[in-house]
Amino acid sequence: MSQRPHLSSFLRRYGTLIGFLAIVLFFWTQRPQTFMTLPNWVNITRQMSILGVVAFTMTIVMVTGDFDLSVGAMASLVGIVAGSAFQNGGGVGQAVALALLVGVAGGALNGLLVAGVGISAFVATLGTLTVFRGLALYTSSGASIYGRVIPAEFSSFGRGAIVIGELSIPNLTLLAALALALVFVILRFTIFGRRLYAIGGNREAARFGGIRIARLRMLSFVISGLGAAAAGLMLFSRLSTAHPTQGEGLMLQAIAAVFLGMTMNEEAQPNVLGSLVGVLILGVLANGLTQMQIDTYIQQILTGVIIILAVTLSSLSQQGLRAPEWLRRLLPERGEAA
């Protein structure tokens, strides 16, 4: 085995985390009165909660080496489905159940196309993305659903919080934490999770080793559909409005968060704690830049640049740091590190 320089493997594992701390530090110095306060951080967790749920369940799909591009469109569609249920006199329970069912069905469709028919995940979920979006626009005639048709207990949930002494934890934050815990347990402790990592690590070896690949990939898409549906409901509840395209930003951000998380893993595998850091980075950036009154368009540019930077740095260090000569000279010689 060739021994990699110390610094390189350190960068590989902790580079993204260090970057995150640097971002936090930066905003702290720029906005010392408002940024590093408890209310602001509670606020950040609420802002991130919806993206979090999508990113955590997306992690499961990405562990097997697939993608789900349809999650944003699914989140939008689910809002419209629940909204329509309210319009037709449905109660909260009925609307939520119907919405989650749509998520499961959409995920099953994705899984069937990818694992059953054998279409690449990219093409299949790009197709269903378009279908889901069309369905949402058609069902709603392109208009938002809002106002008095939405039961008060539904919209108050998204703004509500559980108060424990001084601290008030938003309901949405709690939901995201629940999703995080569930995905963490699934990937880390269950047979299902172990098998998913085997599929992602070496698909052929997994098949030869007796793993029922099609079934498990299918199931992972169902989970991702369910996550997208839950996120769609959370978004609907928080905004008290269902618009047929309101979930669209979620997909790219969720995938970006998982990628950021992968940079923190020794084997560059998707992992849900990494995804959490990825979501935190995106959330803190949005929060801090807004506080600094930076144009949201500029925010997008900066976010994109940071994602590319993190993934580039990580892939450089993964190649045994084939970085520029000047950087290599700063590193200890091979072998010394051992």
Place this chain on the structure above:
Amino acid sequence: MHLQIRQASKAYAGIPALIDAALDLHGGEALGLVGENGAGKSTLIKLLAGLEAPDSLEVRLNGARVTIPDSAAARRLGLRFIHQELAIVPALNVAENLFLNNPLPRIGGAFVNRAALYKLAREAMRRLGIDHIDLRQRASLLSPGDAMLVKIASAFIGADDQQQLIYIMDEPTAALNQAEAELLYAVIDRLRARGCALLVVTHRLHELFRIAQRVTVMRDGMVVNTHKITETSAGELIHEMTGSSAAHLPPAADKVKSEATDDRPLLRARYLQTDALSAASFHLRAGEIVGVAGLAGAGRSQLLQALMGIDKLRAGTIELDGEALRNPAPAVCWEQGIAYLPEERRSQGLLLGGRISHNMTLPHLGRFRRWLAMIDRRAEDRRSQQLSRSVQLRATGIQQRLRELSGGNQQKVMFARAVLAKPRLVLLDEPTRGVDVGAKRDIYRLIRELAAGGAGILLVSSELDELLALCGRILIMRNRRLVGEASTAELDERALLSLMFAGLPHLPTPSSKHQGRGAQSNKINSDARFLTA
């Protein structure tokens, strides 16, 4: 023209594949190159083609020292290659495929001159004497033989009839029928007549006597001998190819051939047919080690994959302990107590980024279930540690990642996986390939222990000494068929190799000085029970 090759050496992961090999190619002469699987022939060719960096290599062309850092350099030196793997792009048409390894004719530097492309392609095909293949046909529609001819023709693109080049062919006739092979023989004769030099690797010995003037034998990465073709015989070549590679042999004291511990047939396969295997029937008893011998491409791995449900079964039945195995699939087979160790452990077996324990338990996770869906990690770790000891794994711990282990230790992890659940039937595909001598010995011990414990073992191996030492019976495969079986009691390496090649009847009779051995192999031939011709 004279191409001198000296001191060609190459090791993969510390295991030598080619050791100080030397060859001479002369204009106007075809040199045959023969040897068992893994003798180093293909490695030598890869060095000459600039596809692999040699550990050492000295090449002189007409006395001048040259180097071959990449395939473009090989081309500039006038070397033309027909490699063993069929490198055809199915989506391109025949003419375009002919130019995969050749510079495309261009207009203005950026655009392909299609008129010139078809003209050159037509000329190359004409040189080979082929007129039945449509140049505009998509390559995906070609038969395997035609695809091979196209690949061969690509070595003749842009070669004007006067140019004296060096052609190096790695088993060019493996996929060809007799008529197609004759086309190639005629081309070889013509190239030779106009002063080209040729190096032809082949497993078909009779073809050497048709095309070659000299023949070089390789064994265990070394050049053993070179003969004038008129002064040797097939028998002598086979003898030199097998030699006595004592280093690989299991310790002599262990050389007790496994006999079935009881008569109950553990596995009965009837007329197994997949897309890559035809009509294979055989049986195997509990406690028996049965070998599968055959040349590369004979269908040995495909036989195991059919049993494991990896290749879809088109016809035939598999019975395990008297019970029919319906719709076999890897998951079902593992659950039924069939363990499988695939040929390509890196691509088909291991999770290289995964931990040792996770690799061992992969097919058996259901056994470590608790609380509905959780993994009982303590039980998993305990079992992995136990197995690490019993296969004598050298690792820092069961948490180590597979990528950091040597080839031999990786293979031991695969063995641990295979034995974890006390399998009834174990399918082993080249279990000692790329494994050092010490690990080999351990693996032989494990195989024997498994059989002694009552498991049936089907062992595919290219190492004949290994088959002979471990197995009681050997199934012989040729051209994706199971053509017969032989008891190892009456078999030596030379006789086994003869069975693997197209059979002795095709070979010229041994010359007078080897008559003794010839007589012996005839006897063995009659001992081998052939199921089909």
